[in-house]
Amino acid sequence: MSELYDDFKSIVLNNTPLIDVRAPVEFEKGAFLNSCNLPIMNDEERHIVGICYKNEGNAKAIELGHKLVSGDVKEERVVAWMDFMDANPDALLYCFRGGQRSKISQGWLRESGREIKRLKGGYKAFRNYLLRELEESHNRFKPIILGGRTGSGKTLQLKKMPNAIDLEALANHRGSSFGQKITPQTSPINFENNLSYELIQKIEEGFKHIIFEDEGKHIGNVFMPQSFISAMAEAPLIILESTMEKRINITLAEYVIEAQKMYIMAGFEDAFRAWQQSIESAMKRIEKRLGYEKYAIVCALFKSGVNEQIKNGSYEKYKEWIEYLLREYYDPMYDYQIQKRSKQVVFRGGEKEVYEYILSSFNNAIKSSSHIGFAK
Template sequence: MSDMYLCSDFKSIVLNNTPLIDVRAPVEFEKGAFNNATNLLLMNDEERHLVGIHYKEKGNTKAIKLGHELVSGTKKETRIKSWLDFIDANPNAILYCFRGGQRSKISQEWIYEAGYNITRFKGGYKAFRNYLLTQLEESPKHFNPIVLGGRTGSGKTILLKKIENSIDLECLANHRGSSFGRKLTPQPSQINFENNLAYDIIKKLDTGFKYLVFEDEGKNIGSTYMPKSLANYLLTAALVILETPINERIDTTFNEYVTEAQKMYKDGGFIDALAEWRDDILSAMSRIKRRIGGERYIHVTTIFENAYNEQIRSGALDAYKEWVEYLLVEYYDPMYDYQILNRSENVKFRGSSEEVLAYLALF
């Protein structure tokens, strides 16, 4: 195949959301892949394992021969058809394997023999992954950071969605960024989180933004964590504090922790979704026991259990608002206020949602 069907313009792939065919085995895909990538394998996990053993014991030529024997006949036809169907639906698709070597080259040749042309990555997954990591590492050179802070329930995530030059870390991490932030769908792998974050930053910087706005998060967002260079850079950022009345914060947190969370569990297909939600909330509260203190832990647990029993009895949810308020006032607020006190020199502005939006529009 001609070099004209090799691609190393990774930035254009990011900016154009180019559909990708990942021909690696599922076990490789699950560890990390890219936005808009679909796993249409050349070899499955077992076939890859057998070929790998053959490669170590008998060399490359024998391994390739075994690979062709394992993927032949109907199996080969089925896999080629899956690629062709994808190309029909996505004519600008690009394919890749791990290093841009044998697997993607063989896949490309089989596709060509079937009457189609497709470009493959030069250097494969590894080259594109290195590009994204480099962009993340060097991104602090290209923008000024602003961090949006505020107490729990102040509506930071809601406000962030109204800001065009924002990076929504919680969305990228599929986690709400708190002790009670677990979602039923799993978080991305660390590799995928980094890849998706790089995609987002590259796109934002390409629009010409000189300032990027991030929600105030720790280094860890659930099981994922920000790259060290970026996390350290955000520690130097100007801090804008969103101030929201306590009654609005209670309503926002109640909607997230109770109304929407219970709906999520019901939609998740649990036999007893409400009991499953209750158990996860109690588990989350047990994790903060040491920080909140034994006496307050007993009190907040009692409030929650009373609210749960009231829901079982009458179907009403309002009693949970007392539990939410207690969590905000006794747990979240003191912790967040202490963190802000230690970064007080970074605070450049405080205000309501409308005032913060107006302030950020200046950048």
């Protein structure tokens, strides 16, 4: 059996589980989908070995590494790898360059009677493959952009389309001033890796058109790849239109009801207060754009909603706050941006009309209408 594996496309298409033996600090900077960090050395051990390598050379560094990771420490890490392999029989192994750390790990597993392949070239080679695919993928599909005002249900619409890629989900950010989530935002490296995975999979499925939500150059702290921005610039733009009432209800569910649940699930001591402070911080960030008078009004409306919920457990008062926020902040900003791109707009309509337009106008845009279930 070959010790090395370099069919990176197969890893993506099969969502192959991966054992990342790099140190946690390396893993946090960037990793791959379906990878699990089971390091051969922790951060401190890696740091000590790195100093030795710099001062005394490779041989001494390897000798020190074996000394630091020996006995019970070594046994514990090998057992962790074997447990992962038991749960994921097709797992592969990698370190940064596919060199010493993954080779040593592979050898220790063999000593325990287990065989596993390691990625040829390691993290660096696989990462370069994903970047190349990301750079060149726009030549293999045609993008469709789904736009619409805040709360119109764009994300909900995307979830019904098998050839859609939810960029906000990949970035773990809602893409607005109020879009920050409790969990940390995806790192720029992981965003690129995950987007490349999605594109490779969609293209392999045979989709000639891929649908994306209308986004700017960045989503929170994550910036879109330049080649991707260029491909989107000429794409047909379809506007999803919704009533104000529906937009208010969608925004209420997202910003208030579901957001509060997330704070509760995250185990905050005072989840409601933590959520309230997050909204107040978001409003403070848009104070300059709103202007003092409108900022004062939006804060007062939000406070009224908070008081009503505390008093009666009702969310109704938040609707006044949301409507004001939509009319005075989001709508003027979005309408201005759409006006500048009016030549890209090819269609406007409601949820069902948008789906039917995409189905009839773009060859192979959506494979099967069985994926779609419209609310009556």
